[in-house]
Amino acid sequence: MTLTASPTDGLPVSDVDPFSHEVLEDPLPLHEQLREAGPVTYLSRYDVHALARYDEVHAALVDWQEFQxxxxxxxxxxRTEEPWRPPSLLLEADPPQHDAPRRVLTAVLGPRALRRLRERWAADAEELVDQVLAEGTEFDAVTALSQAFPLRVFPDAVGLGPDGRENLLPYGDHAFNAFGPSNxxxxxxxxxxxxxxxxxxxQCQRESLAEEGFGAAIWAAADRGDITPQQAPLIVRxxxxxxxxxxxxxxxxxxxxFASNPDQWARLRAEPALARVAFDEAIRWESPVQTFFRTTTTAVRIGxxxxxxxxxxxMFLAAANRDPRRWADPDAFDLGRDPSGHVGFGMGLHQCVGQHxxxxxxxxxxxALARRVAxxxxxxxxxxxxxxxxxAWGNLPMAVQPA
Known part of the structure; x- marks a missing residue:
């Protein structure tokens, strides 16, 4: 990345393409350069300002009034372009339009629903891991586990039927690609x-959904008048x-x-209660959601x-999650760390409602894996x-040693 200073305000300027295949393959060098350049950098290729330090990213995420x-x-x-689909009532809306859909979905995905799912999902995970290990000790973790388990349990929880679930991944992949440039x-x-x-x-229509599940609960909220019938399918979407x-x-x-840090796997096996800490630390360390945009509603001073x-x-969420100004030894995956405060799920009122x-x-x-794999x-x-x-990973060939 070549940085120059703007002749008018001295702001760091770069013509880097953060959506190029080179950067997408390894974004860490760009993230470090952007963090070290200053609180904000102007990316001339797309006429956007970039935030890569934790404090500035966090501040923009929570300030929905100035960063809409x-x-x-x-x-x-x-404001000037037609979206490719009706905007999300949660991700692409601000108060007051955002409020009712958020309240409904927060309740639908609340602790009571998750308590009902915990035992069932634990059994499903054990069954899946047993199936994978029965076929051998080497496998592609992406297809065997990372894709297989969510596609097995989450559509069930929403209330989808068994057919067509393979459509969810390419649909989601395109939706997240569409947040970037038309490349x-x-x-x-x-x-x-x-x-x-x-x-x-x-799948979002009432008649397509099971009588019990997240989808049916959203439609029930429409029946109660908490949201409109027009909003219900968009929330399911x-x-x-x-x-x-x-x-x-x-x-x-x-x-x-864990495959890259065997000492941390040993620690998880010794302390299985660290499973949630491990997931949040991985979200901080790897940041599956790398970036999101906001739009200023007024002139905003940053630095x-x-x-x-x-x-x-x-906003470079991933860069913020490895900012040494916020995290000690940020490039290490460490179960001894408290990863709370990471911005991998966003922050503020637009924070991921499904994170739990x-x-x-x-x-x-x-x-399930820790019980069976040494x-x-x-x-x-x-x-x-x-x-x-x-x-994302396209494939992760892994070998395991059964316990």
């Missing part, structure tokens, strides 16, 4: 997106869009972390710079899956 989501959390500005990654998903969107839309890919990549992240009103601001569901899925898998390690070359927003 309603103009889109991607590069596209909904080759977006083009790859474009031929199928009409078909996938139609399928997802059908938010679950199906954001609730699968992110969890898949989060589970991959924690499995990769010595003033970002004009109506301007896109790119993702934690329970990851905890179920890790607990050691886990990489067993061959790994491959990244590139996405404009997500940090």
């Amino acid at each position: 989501s309603a103009a889109g959390v991607g590069l596209s500005n909904f 080759d990654l977006v083009a790859q998903g474009a031929p199928r997106i009409a078909e996938l969107s139609a399928w997802v839309g059908e 938010s679950l199906l869009t954001a609730g699968v890919d992110t969890t898949v990549h989060g589970i991959s992240a924690v499995l990769y972390a 010595d710079a003033v970002v004009p009103e109506g301007h896109k601001v790119l 569901v993702a934690r329970l899925e990851a905890e179920s898998v890790l607990t 050691r886990i390690e990489l067993a061959g070359p790994t491959r990244r899956h590139h996405n404009n927003t997500l940090r």
Whole structure:
């Protein structure tokens, strides 16, 4: 990355493309450069300001009044551009429009629902791990575990039928690609997106959902008048869009972390209660959601710079999660760390409403694995899956030693 200083205000300026395949393959050098450049950098290629330090990213996430989501959390500005689909009522809305959908979904995904799922998901995870180990001690962790478990339990919890679940991953992949520029990654998903969107839309309708589950609970909220009948399918869609890919990549992240840090796996086996800490530490360390945008509602001062009103601001969540100003030894994956405060799930009123569901899925898998596997390690070359927003693995060949 070549940095120059703006002749008008001295702001660091770069023509780097954070969505290039080179950066998506290994974003860490760019993140360090952006953090060291200052509180804010101007990215001339896309006419956006970038935040990479923890304090500035955190401040922008919690300040929805000056950094709005309603103009889109991607590069596209909904003030001037038509979104490719109806905006999310949670991710792409601000108060007061955001309030009722958020209240409903927070209640639907609350502690009572998760208590009902805990025992069932633990049994499902044990059954899946037993199946994987019965087929051998080497496998691709992405397909065998990271994808298989969420696609097994989460659609059930929402109330989807058994057919077509394979559509959820490519649909989510395109949705997260669409937050970036209209590049080759977006083009790859474009031929199928009409078909996938139609399928997802059908699953969000009352008649497609089981009588019990998250989806039915959302429609029940519409019957009570907590939300409108028009809002209900869009809230179900938010679950199906954001609730699968992110969890898949989060589970991959924690499995990769353990395969790369065998001492930490030994620690988890000795202290199984650390499973949730391990997942959050992996979210901080690997940051499956790398970036999100906001749009300024007024001229905002960040450091010595003033970002004009109506301007896109790119928040590097992953860079903030490894900011040495916030974290000691940030590049280490360490179960002794308190990872709370990481911005991998966002922060403030737009913080991921399904984060506790993702934690329970990851905890179920890790607990089942830790009981059965003494050691886990990489067993061959790994491959990244590139996405404009997500940090993902295409494959993770792993070898395990049964306990």
